Amino acid sequence: MGNAGLARRGAARRDRWPEARAVLALAWPLALTNxxxxxxxxxxxxxxxxxxxxxxxxxxLGANLYWMLMAPSLGTALAAGPILAQARGHGQLRGGAGRGWVREMRRGARASLLASLILLVPSLLVLWHGEALLLALGQEPALAALAGSYLRAMMWGLVPFAGFIVLRGFLAAMERPGPALWITGAAVVLNAVLCWLLVFGAFGWAGMGMPGAGLASVCADLLMLLGLLALVARDRRLGRFRLLGRFWRWDAARIAEVWRIGLPISGSMLLEIGVFTAAAVAMGWFGAVAVAAHAIALQVAASTFMVPMGIGQAATARVGILAGAGDGAGAARAGWVSIGLGAGFMAATAVALVLGAERIAWGFLDPADPDAAAAAALGAVLLTVAGVFQLADGVQAVAAGALRGLKDTRVPMLLAALGYWGLGMPVGVGLALWAGFGPLGIWVGLAAGLGVVAALMLRRWWRLSQASRDAVAVAVVAV
Known part of the structure; x- marks a missing residue:
């Protein structure tokens, strides 16, 4: 390699550190918010x-069905992130002159909100009949009845949560993620207090049980939305966007763009949520202990996943801003730096899960419960498998976020379909039912599917990042 090549490589390495700091400054509040x-x-x-x-x-069972039916609206709301990031980047490319980019961001946020709310209507109708749906899927009547009562209370938080996601995408595009973190933290405290009081009761009141937990979640969702609305209205820099100004105004072209970008995001989410929902349903075939053990492993794996998910959201913002500004090399660098950060974190959590599986499982259970020992033993086994697929889960999440920054959402959806449903679920069911592995087989299949998705997403990002690095400006990927 000549001196010029060495100099370019050295400069690229030096540029990674400022980008890593920029990604981390944006990612840690997003990750903690998640x-x-x-x-x-x-x-x-x-x-x-x-x-x-x-x-x-x-x-x-109820939560899996809830998130699966929320996916169309949530994915559409998440489209606000790349749309607003590229709008801001394009405004910076023109030196921020005029108010054109401010208007574009307002219209993008408004269209994202309307497009998301439209898709909520059928989801709410299905959730109202959640018990009947779970019965049709072969679940025990007692579990289906409890889950149905939980869903009928919790479903009313969908509307404020969709609004919160759009506003969070706006703040990420503005590189102001901190307020969403503090407001969500307050919502966690409110939910914990209300959930305990409404489930178990207090002051002589017997409590509501399952519906009480759902109602507590609705109150927390309302707090998150109202808190961000108040912050945006009171902040002089953010208030000039007037995000809710005539939000009911129909903008067919922008709503079509939101759906064009957001529906593949929804599809990817639906495929991933769907495979875990199908896994929960399959666990139901093995009884309540298997479902409880699955719940433990899933909750822990989902908790660690929040960090690479936040890094992926930061990658969407950084790649989107740089892509909108025409900096192809910068967009590629932002994506690779983000993927490296996500992989490093998940490698560390993999070790923690494998070493502490049994202790973690017992933290979810009451030792006095007669089924607790069996649930903890199976939960520890499943947590060990979850530890094995941590790295793959982190890589695919961050790579998908970087691709969203380029508005590349359709191909990642197809890759997710291939990995989760072409391999993961068939292998899991085969191992569980025909090979005799039982619940463990389901999770081995999930791990295999995540590994395939991670490899495919990484390859897709490598190809597009190479193209963007060689281009004078990043061409926005046609959806």
Whole structure:
């Protein structure tokens, strides 16, 4: 390699450190916000687990169905991230002159909100009949009844949560993720207090049981939305965007763009959530203990996943801003730095899960429960498998976030379909039912599917990042 090549490589290495600092400054509040949001569900799971093993199993079934049916709206709301990041980057490319880019960001946020709310209507209708759907899927009647009561209370938080996701995407595009973290943290505290009071009761009141946990989640979702709305309205820099100004105004072209970008995100989420929901349903074939053990492993794996998910969101913002500004090399560098950070974190959590599996499993259970020992033993086994697939899960999450920054969402959806449903679920069911592995087989299949998705996502990002590095400006990927 000549001196010029060595100089370019040295400069590239030096440029990675400022980019790593920029990604981390954006990622850590996003990751903690994700973790706080997950703590809302985790708090419900722990409190309901203390209530009874059946309540924990029912909450798991209900929560999986909830997130699966929320995916179309949530994915569309997440489209606000790359749309607003590229709009801001394009404004910076023009030196921020005029208010054109401010108007574009306002219209993008408004279209994302409307497009998301439209998709919520069918989801709410299905969730109202969650018990009947779970019965049709072969679940035990008692568990289906409990999960149905949980869903009928919790479903009303979908609308404020969709609004919160759009506003969080706006703040990420503005590289102001901190407020969402503090507001979500307050919501976690509110949810924990209300969940305990509403589930178990207080001051002589018997409590509501499962519906109480759902109602507590609705109150937390409302707090998150109202808190961000108040912050954006009071902040002089953010208030000039007037995000809710005439938010009902129909903008067919922008709503079509949101759906064009967001529906593949929804599809990817639906495929991933769907495979874990299918796994929960399959666990139901092995009884309440298997579902409870699955719930433990899933909650822990989902908790660690919040960090690479936050890094992926930071990658969406950084890649989107740089892509909008026409800096192809910078966009490629931002993506690779983010993937490296996500992989490093998940490698560390893999070691922690494998070494502490049994102790972690017992933290979810009441030792006095007669089924606790069996659930803890199986939960520890499943947590060990979860530790094995941590690295793959982190890589695929961050790579998907980087691809979203380029508005590349359709191909990643197809890759997820191939990995999760072409390999993961068939292998898991085959190992569980025909090879005699039982619940363990389901999780081995999930691990295999995640590994394939990670490899495919990484290859896709390598190809697009090479193209963007060689281009004068990043061409926005046609969806």
């Amino acid at each position: 973790l706080s949001q997950h703590l809302l569900a985790l708090t419900n799971a722990v409190i309901l687990g203390w209530h009874s093993t059946e309540a924990l199993a029912a909450a798991t």
